Amino acid sequence: xxxxxxxxxxxxxxxxxxxxxxxxxxxxxxxxxxxxxxxxxxxxxxxxxxxxxxxxxxxxxxxxxxxxxxxxxxxxxxxxxxxxxxxxxxxxxxxxxxxxxxxxxxxxxxxxxxxxxxxxxxxxxxxxxxxxxxxxxxxxxxxxxxxxxxxxxxxxxxxxxxxxxxxxxxxxxxxxxxxxxxxxxxxxxxxxxxxxxxxxxxxxxxxxxxxxxxxxxxxxxxxxxxxxxxxxxxxxxxxxxx
Numbered sequence: 001x002x003x004x005x006x007x008x009x010x011x012x013x014x015x016x017x018x019x020x021x022x023x024x025x026x027x028x029x030x031x032x033x034x035x036x037x038x039x040x041x042x043x044x045x046x047x048x049x050x051x052x053x054x055x056x057x058x059x060x061x062x063x064x065x066x067x068x069x070x071x072x073x074x075x076x077x078x079x080x081x082x083x084x085x086x087x088x089x090x091x092x093x094x095x096x097x098x099x100x101x102x103x104x105x106x107x108x109x110x111x112x113x114x115x116x117x118x119x120x121x122x123x124x125x126x127x128x129x130x131x132x133x134x135x136x137x138x139x140x141x142x143x144x145x146x147x148x149x150x151x152x153x154x155x156x157x158x159x160x161x162x163x164x165x166x167x168x169x170x171x172x173x174x175x176x177x178x179x180x181x182x183x184x185x186x187x188x189x190x191x192x193x194x195x196x197x198x199x200x201x202x203x204x205x206x207x208x209x210x211x212x213x214x215x216x217x218x219x220x221x222x223x224x225x226x227x228x229x230x231x232x233x234x235x236x237x238x239x240x241x242x
Contacts, residue, residue, distance in 0.1 A: 018057035018108055020116045026050060027120050043121050050117055059105050067093045092109045140213055145175050147214040150233065151226035163191055193240035
């Protein structure tokens with residue numbers, strides 16, 4: 001009972017749509033639902049949806065309840081339902097809305113609701129960026145991905161690797177990496193030795209580190225056959241640039 005009274009009081013005083021906990025809950029609820037239903041739905045769209053809900057749901061519902069409640073009391077006291085009286089009540093309600101808009105709904109929207117919504121949106125986008133950055137750091141470099149895919153391709157007997165853009169596009173679907181960078185890595189590792197003639201010093205060290213990463217991946221996976229294939233590739237690779 002106390003909870004119901006508290007919620008009713010919060011609604012009547014127009015606190016409910018302004019509470020940061022409620023704004024946050026609505027934001028994440030809409031964001032999750034719309035992302036499932038509409039691919040590409042973003043935080044900006046959710047922000048716009050919440051602003052629309054503020055005016056067309058919360059404000060409209062609050063004004064309708066306040067107007068209906070006051071009208072009911074007025075009619076009860078007056079005891080008359082004559083058309084002229086009902087018309088005057090309606091006119092009074094219409095005149096009251098601009099007052100509430102300029103001195104209640106709009107100030108609360110600009111000074112409270114919108115800043116809190118922006119804070120929630122920015123926090124959400126910051127977490128999304130941090131998560132993407134973590135995923136990016138966790139992902140192996142492109143040359144390492146090509147080494148791993150090459151070893152698996154050879155060990156499985158599929159032998160499907162091709163040094164062309166079409167195959168690079170297929171790998172993009174698998175690894176989520178730009179096809180041009182994958183094609184460049186394939187050309188450098190598996191293509192003609194002419195593409196590796198300028199690979200010296202730091203470049204050789206970088207490639208050596210990439211092979212080390214690929215070895216570690218297969219050691220963790222427990223795949224010795226792939227390690228043997230990698231060693232053969234590494235030997236061939238460095239022989240061509242000596």
